[in-house]
Amino acid sequence: MAEAAPHRLPDADVVRLPRRDEVLVTAADPDFDAFYVASAPELIRTATLIVGSRAIAEDLVQDAFVRVHARWATVTHPTAYARRAVVNACRSHLRRRVLERRHRATLAEGVAELEARELLDALAALPSRQRAAVVLRFYSGLSERETADALDCAPGTVGSLVHRALASLRDAIER
């Protein structure tokens, strides 16, 4: 399939074209490609739970991998690095609150079990950091330290975030 033509701006003169050294090498990079193939699906699922939309999650994960690729030569822990990039991208996205509200509840629509739907709705109502902490701890199965690393905070803060999130989720489904 032919690649879509780049979007042409009304005033093309003011848009800086990528310099040659900024254009990513398009030749195959077996290590990176293998890492991408192995890890992208799970990161998309994680991002989906955080932002509430598969389509947005796929876009954010693609963006994150662009950044991972840019530093591929110096990254020593690619899994943690990519996870952090994805969580950062999700959090940046969630700061756009109107879109966040707009996409709320769409995730739960595809789930059959009533309590799961209620939990996913309640999850969508949590503040973004609490939501990310819950997803990383209880979906991705990360330790408190790994979660703290992905969220760029102290491990103790993760405990506090999860503590408050679980209390809110319990309240929501017991109402």
Added chain:
Amino acid sequence: MDDHDDFEARLTRALHAGADADGEVTPPGPADVHRRRDRHRRRRVVAGSAAAALLLAGAVTAGWAAGRDGDDGERVVGGPSTTADERGDPRDDGIVLGSGEIPTVVPDHRSSLGGGSSASDPGEPTDLPTAVLFARTLDDGTTLEVRANAYDPSSLDLPPFWDPPGGCYPVGDLYVSARFPDAVGQLATGRYVDVAPGDLRGGIDVVALAEGAPRWLAVATVPADVASVVIRFPGGGEDSLTAVDGVVVLTAPVTPGLFDGPADVHEYSVQAGDTEVEMLDDAGAVVASWSAPWPYFSLGEVPVMGAGCTAPTALPDPGPWQPADPAAAEAAIRTSWEVMYGDPTGRTLEEQAAVVDDPRNLSEGLESIRSRYDAEQIATTTVAIEEIVFESAERAYVRYSVDAGPLGTFGDRFGELRLIGGTWKLTRHTVCSLLGLGGYRCPPVDG
């Protein structure tokens, strides 16, 4: 399986169901990643304009005012505690230095550390105290007022024996209130110290959207060796500034064509490109330059792993000077710990305060421990010391865990005790760290 394990299991099942709700995940191939950066994509974002948010909400948050017209017909934009008294003498480069002392605050959900405000989330006004660092006036009359506060170090939940490298965590908040000739806007981000060479830490966003006059606005802390910063915003707008107290604030109009106007007022599209940054030293030599795809505005947005920002998960090694009777010292530590976190029945608030090294303004927090002990969900909570290490004969670090029953278990937490007047006392940081786990924020000692 007890109740909280069961709830977590149900939650995990719900998350897995949600993750797969849209069917199998089939991401595009790696080649798409390789091509992606070369394309100018349309990014859908929500208005980064604080003015838009405030105007559309039809409300002015307490302590803040932002809008087109004030009572005297002029535009109004301000931060909390903005007073003329805080302003200092003007310089000849459009900079007016602030003269107020930067206030110490306890970070909360409104602060950068709490995650409420952030680099790309300028619509989050604060009523936390701030002081003016400086105000910048541009030739077109635009004024950019930069305000700051500092977090009370004792309120940060970090291991007491660990001093994170600069740049890992914000030490306060930075706010920019921008007044353009035809619009207003604001931006919030974290304030850092000891930013790594070659990096900067800050925020960038589009503001003044509601007025139909979008501007790029950026504020950042720079490394010590950087005297000035030149920025080229996505699309081509440029600005530069000599750093003021290690901080730069930069702005430029969003290039026509880059912004397609709001689909609704909260939502618009930008042909996103890279932000190019050049950092210069005193002699005007470039010490670092890089570009990052918007909305990123830091090499540290995704910090290089192993840079020392991850808190330790084990106690440090014992120090060279140990208590003569370590068993007795450990017993005394556990006794003090029990006074603080054991059953408070029969103990007075004063007795508990006596095992804290600095209990000023802590009575409310200590009372919350006592009252919560009686609450059903806290009655089963235990705070147990797992390990003790003596840094010296007069200072000990402990690793402890919190079992909060149905609310979960929190392990690998760290505390510190000091031998003062013959009693091992928990440090204020240790007490406040645990109170923070329950959502209580200790006030500053002099607050």
